[in-house]
Amino acid sequence: MLCLFVGALTAPVAQAASLGKRSLKQGMRGHDVRVLQDFLTRVGLRTSIDGVYGSRTTSRVRSWERASDLRVNGRMTRADIRRMRRQLDAGVRVQRAAPAPAVAENNGQKATIGRDGKAIAPASAPEAVKQIIAAGNRIHDLPYRYGGGHASFRDSAYDCSGTVSYALRGAGLVSSPMPSGGYMGWGARGEGEWVTIYANSGHMYMVVAGLRFDTSGRDRNNSRWQTDMRSSAGYSVRHPRGL
Secondary structure, three states, X not given: OOOOOOOOOOOOHHHHOOOOXXXXXXXXXXXXXXXXXXXXXXXXXXXXXXXXXXXXXXXXXXXXXXHOOOOOOOOEOHHHHHHHHHHHHXXXXXXXXXXXXXXXXXXXXXXXXXXXXXXXXXXXOOHHHHHHHHHHHHOOOOOOOOOOOOOOOOOOOOOHHHHHHHHHHOOOOOOOOOOHHHHOOOOEEOOOXXXXXXXXXXXXXXXXXXXXXXXXXXXXXXXXXXXOOOOOOOOEEEEOOOO
């Protein structure tokens, strides 16, 4: 337990604030900032504990937001702080995302699959496509479970529509998971230039930069990313507008 002695009021109230009493952002200082920096270090994002919410602390917060599938703005709301406390209680650790080197290695026009089963986006792809691929890589080898990924984007297993929803969420294209039938009229009609979604009432999958992102075929390379295509007969064909 963190204890804080409060003597005579000789320091600003902000200096004595307990973590969670206020939202935090760059430029702020105080005891609660020190606790936040300690929390960041404990979840796997080493941070200097100096009580100053500077650019380095902001960078670590952004890494945590990306790993937690939150809006990336470098700020810690009270809800964010509660989420981080729950992660600590559960023993969750995150790693700083570093997708750029993998993207830079692929100078072609189509995505490729690395030895680890993760997709490597083509350098020419729009940023939204790279974000979809980066999100898909985070769950590429997780198991299948019917209904997985529907109650929340964060889950330990995903079904077909939960899988696609999670990847699209990485580019901010959906705000909540949807069942496969919900995608039959989603977005724009027909194939997209970069992303195409195939959906019917019982199944769905997605093709991103030439790779199929699907729950079937995982027995081949333990990855949702597949190079081979499948029949689209009986599927509604849609795509995100602009992609």
